[in-house]
Amino acid sequence: MTENAVEIKNLSMEYFDKERNPRRVLDNVSLNIRKGEFISLLGPSGCGKTTLLRIIADLQKPTSGSVRLAGQNTKEARLSHKFGMVFQTPALLEWRSVLENVELPLELRKVPKKERRERALEQIKTVDLKGYENSYPRELSGGMQQRVGIARALAAEPEILLMDEPFSALDEFTKERLHGDLLRIWRSTNKTVIFVTHNISEAVYLSDRVCVLSANPARLAAVEEIHLPRPREDAVLKTEEYFKTVSHIREIFEEKYNENI
Amino acid sequence: MKKDRLQSILLPILPGAVILVLLQSGIIHKLLKIKILQLPKPMDILVALTENLTKIFSDAAVTMFPAVCGLILGALLGYGVALLVTALPNGGYGCLFIITMINSVPIAALAPLMNRWFSGVLAPKLAVIIIAASGAMAVNAFRGLNDLPQNVLELMRVNAASKLKVFTKLRIPNSLPSVFTALKIGVPAAMLATIIAEFFSSETAGLGYMIKYSLKVGNQKQVGWAYIAVVSVFSILLYEVICLAEHLLLKRYRGKRRINK
Numbered sequence: 001m002t003e004n005a006v007e008i009k010n011l012s013m014e015y016f017d018k019e020r021n022p023r024r025v026l027d028n029v030s031l032n033i034r035k036g037e038f039i040s041l042l043g044p045s046g047c048g049k050t051t052l053l054r055i056i057a058d059l060q061k062p063t064s065g066s067v068r069l070a071g072q073n074t075k076e077a078r079l080s081h082k083f084g085m086v087f088q089t090p091a092l093l094e095w096r097s098v099l100e101n102v103e104l105p106l107e108l109r110k111v112p113k114k115e116r117r118e119r120a121l122e123q124i125k126t127v128d129l130k131g132y133e134n135s136y137p138r139e140l141s142g143g144m145q146q147r148v149g150i151a152r153a154l155a156a157e158p159e160i161l162l163m164d165e166p167f168s169a170l171d172e173f174t175k176e177r178l179h180g181d182l183l184r185i186w187r188s189t190n191k192t193v194i195f196v197t198h199n200i201s202e203a204v205y206l207s208d209r210v211c212v213l214s215a216n217p218a219r220l221a222a223v224e225e226i227h228l229p230r231p232r233e234d235a236v237l238k239t240e241e242y243f244k245t246v247s248h249i250r251e252i253f254e255e256k257y258n259e260n261i
Numbered sequence: 262m263k264k265d266r267l268q269s270i271l272l273p274i275l276p277g278a279v280i281l282v283l284l285q286s287g288i289i290h291k292l293l294k295i296k297i298l299q300l301p302k303p304m305d306i307l308v309a310l311t312e313n314l315t316k317i318f319s320d321a322a323v324t325m326f327p328a329v330c331g332l333i334l335g336a337l338l339g340y341g342v343a344l345l346v347t348a349l350p351n352g353g354y355g356c357l358f359i360i361t362m363i364n365s366v367p368i369a370a371l372a373p374l375m376n377r378w379f380s381g382v383l384a385p386k387l388a389v390i391i392i393a394a395s396g397a398m399a400v401n402a403f404r405g406l407n408d409l410p411q412n413v414l415e416l417m418r419v420n421a422a423s424k425l426k427v428f429t430k431l432r433i434p435n436s437l438p439s440v441f442t443a444l445k446i447g448v449p450a451a452m453l454a455t456i457i458a459e460f461f462s463s464e465t466a467g468l469g470y471m472i473k474y475s476l477k478v479g480n481q482k483q484v485g486w487a488y489i490a491v492v493s494v495f496s497i498l499l500y501e502v503i504c505l506a507e508h509l510l511l512k513r514y515r516g517k518r519r520i521n522k
């Protein structure tokens with residue numbers, strides 16, 4: 001029995017539109033995420049993935065249901081720095097250099113200056129931005145800015161890493177390299193990663209489990225264990241089992257869509 | 262390169278020089294049917310300026326000291342209000358409303374009023390300038406303190422930043438460009454306020470007083486114009502000092518915004 005890092009119980013979220021009619025975005029989602037697990041939330045655009053992640057991160061309150069992280073509620077977990085987050089957009093401070101941006105969460109955790117610098121430099125190297133430490137965000141391309149956001153989340157070394165489509169703005173080459181880096185970091189630090197994506201093959205390649213969300217409202221349509229071998233190398237991408245898993249998940253989506261029509 | 266530089270110096274100077282020559286030769290006076298008494302020739306103004314140089318400098322000191330102090334105090338007051346309004350959004354908006362309301366009272370009405378409120382010659386003058394300079398600062402600083410992308414605020418929240426840290430790490434640095442914008446708007450406002458306050462003051466020194474006095478006296482018109490020229494020069498100097506400070510202090514903020522927020 002492994003301990004659960006995140007327990008999501010009967011979670012529902014309703015937004016109100018202009019006429020004050022409730023619109024259900026998440027419907028009764030329940031999910032246990034194991035400690036050290038790499039789990040993906042997969043679903044089409046607008047289905048509620050960011051909403052779910054934001055509820056876990058205590059950035060918004062659900063309409064009903066609960067989320068607990070290692071026995072704490074979301075607010076307690078946030079205040080005790082249990083998780084870090086990579087946003088869908090880079091969210092950088094433009095007056096801070098790359099290095100200073102990556103150091104920000106460490107400053108807020110009161111990490112001593114010297115250690116802060118070392119950890120930040122190391123993660124800057126991980127995302128392949130060595131040489132850009134003193135550049136300002138405006139001097140970087142969109143993909144480079146996104147990588148700064150990733151380095152920033154990694155530098156804080158949170159137990160749980162929440163990632164909201166971190167790679168969807170990147171080109172194939174950078175994306176593949178960062179996939180490898182992310183898996184390597186995940187393996188060596190034993191983090192729990194909750195990874196939001198709308199890309200089926202990305203979800204399959206990275207995850208232990210893929211949660212397929214249906215749209216309008218988002219329900220947990222299926223939770224698929226991915227049995228591809230670890231550590232995953234690029235070679236996995238060419239195996240038959242990989243293709244099978246990807247098409248299996250694609251079928252689940254097609255089924256869901258036909259149901260909705 | 263060198264030619265560009267020469268052009269950028271000559272182009273603004275040339276039209277000014279032409280106008281001065283036209284004024285000196287009396288052509289403009291003839292064209293617009295203005296009497297020499299109404300608008301003395303540039304050379305006469307220059308002579309008046311050199312003949313009265315010591316007196317003019319002592320008057321400039323009388324004026325510029327409260328102008329600069331008032332600008333600084335007004336800026337501090339405006340920034341303080343902006344901080345307060347941001348920290349206490351519920352009670353604070355009233356403050357911002359009041360300061361913009363006071364700011365919209367014409368200075369010509371404010372100056373005699375302040376003469377009744379405060380005794381002496383310095384205090385009423387300062388009060389007028391502070392009011393004139395604080396409005397632009399309050400409004401601009403408030404914008405700088407609050408005009409933040411949602412995801413950057415959420416980044417601070419995810420990292421459990423206290424309200425104070427959100428101010429020191431995020432809001433205040435984000436407001437610095439607006440502070441300089443407000444100071445630049447404040448210079449002409451403060452100068453105008455000082456001169457008008459001096460029109461209404463019981464003091465018999467200062468640039469404002471001397472403009473009023475000299476323009477009234479028959480054979481002193483060119484002296485009045487010399488004072489007007491001095492006011493412009495000091496106004497421009499003060500503005501340039503602020504531009505220089507901005508250039509030196511806000512290096513990090515320079516360059517085109519090209520950031521995916």
Ligand SMILES: Nc1ncnc2c1ncn2[C@@H]1O[C@H](COP(=O)(O)OP(=O)(O)OP(=O)(O)O)[C@@H](O)[C@H]1O
Nearest residue numbers: 015016025043044045046047048049050051052198
């Ligand atoms: N603050 C809000 N008020 C009202 N409706 C909202 C709000 N935030 C999100 N929604 C709605 O909730 C739904 C889910 O939004 P969410 O951002 O979670 O989608 P997503 O799955 O992350 O999509 P994407 O892949 O495009 O990022 C959308 O239909 C959106 O219109």
Ligand SMILES: [Mg+2]
Nearest residue numbers: 049050088164
């Ligand atoms: Mg999203």
